[in-house]
Amino acid sequence: MSLLVVGSIAFDSIKSPFGEVEGVVGGSATYFSLAASYLAPVRLVSVVGKDFPQEIIRMLSARSIDTKGLKIADGETFRWKGYYEYDLNTAHTVKTELNVFRDFAPVLPEEYRDSTYVFLGNIDPRLQMEILSQVRKPAMVALDTMNYWIENRPEPLREAIGKADIVIFNESEIREISGEYNLVKAARTVMGWGPGRVVIKRGEYGVLHLSDGTMFAAPAYPLETIFDPTGAGDSFAGGFMGYLASRDGSDLTDMDYRIATMYGSAIASFTVEAFSTERLQNLSPDDIALRVDAFRALTEFRV
Numbered sequence: 282m283s284l285l286v287v288g289s290i291a292f293d294s295i296k297s298p299f300g301e302v303e304g305v306v307g308g309s310a311t312y313f314s315l316a317a318s319y320l321a322p323v324r325l326v327s328v329v330g331k332d333f334p335q336e337i338i339r340m341l342s343a344r345s346i347d348t349k350g351l352k353i354a355d356g357e358t359f360r361w362k363g364y365y366e367y368d369l370n371t372a373h374t375v376k377t378e379l380n381v382f383r384d385f386a387p388v389l390p391e392e393y394r395d396s397t398y399v400f401l402g403n404i405d406p407r408l409q410m411e412i413l414s415q416v417r418k419p420a421m422v423a424l425d426t427m428n429y430w431i432e433n434r435p436e437p438l439r440e441a442i443g444k445a446d447i448v449i450f451n452e453s454e455i456r457e458i459s460g461e462y463n464l465v466k467a468a469r470t471v472m473g474w475g476p477g478r479v480v481i482k483r484g485e486y487g488v489l490h491l492s493d494g495t496m497f498a499a500p501a502y503p504l505e506t507i508f509d510p511t512g513a514g515d516s517f518a519g520g521f522m523g524y525l526a527s528r529d530g531s532d533l534t535d536m537d538y539r540i541a542t543m544y545g546s547a548i549a550s551f552t553v554e555a556f557s558t559e560r561l562q563n564l565s566p567d568d569i570a571l572r573v574d575a576f577r578a579l580t581e582f583r584v
């Protein structure tokens with residue numbers, strides 16, 4: 282099994298109704314890698330500036346995350362500033378500073394080129410395609426994005442979506458991309474561009490997973506303490522892809538995709554309990570197994 286991710290590594294400044302943090306570690310690739318690393322080894326492709334702390338890179342490497350594909354470039358690390366109102370489902374971007382991502386020309390380490398599972402995390406779609414073109418024979422390609430890229434790079438994004446098997450979007454993103462308000466119609470429109478599966482993240486309302494002929498809905502875990510939803514989507518994607526990669530070699534069934542959805546939901550439910558990656562860094566396999574069980578209890582019924 283080999284799970285490759287490309288995405289952002291960031292310093293985030295976030296305000297939520299429950300507090301405020303400045304310059305904490307974030308980014309789509311960071312959340313994804315940490316979440317997936319509980320289920321499968323990860324190969325990370327990203328770029329940071331010289332200002333990025335070495336101890337964070339060591340922390341990632343210590344968790345079966347291969348950081349050979351992480352470039353340390355002259356310049357400053359990507360920065361994102363955002364806030365949430367009481368509706369924690371919507372992140373409002375205040376500022377995006379691409380910094381070292383502006384001139385990033387990724388070259389995959391030779392040993393990454395045989396990766397079978399690929400996650401094209403939220404980043405410039407031209408970089409997503411550049412990475413994908415260097416993977417010899419990917420068996421499964423999943424893609425995420427954000428309103429920033431939908432608005433700033435619509436054409437490359439549409440092309441990248443056409444190369445993906447699965448897209449993992451939140452509900453406002455899929456509505457914006459497809460021009461359809463109804464989520465089932467929006468998913469059908471996007472599936473018409475190539476992907477066979479669409480996973481729609483709906484924040485505190487959970488996840489809707491559609492493919493040709495199947496639909497699966499998972500709730501979000503009803504938590505009492507939510508501090509910061511940042512990274513929930515990428516943590517979901519990490520748990521989801523990590524589970525699928527861990528089943529490498531077997532023919533994936535519809536039930537595998539359902540279980541993957543529950544692992545993604547379970548891991549994401551921890552991310553939001555603290556700011557930044559704090560909670561995600563300190564999980565045990567038991568924590569995750571117990572939360573998956575709690576999801577089972579939450580949704581089980583018999584007629």
Ligand code: AMP
Binds near residue numbers: 306377404513
């Ligand atoms: P999410 O899982 O959707 O909450 O993603 C949160 C992460 O996305 C944050 O840690 C940000 O650093 C990162 N991010 C925000 N805007 C962008 C962007 N335009 N491109 C790449 N990453 C971003």
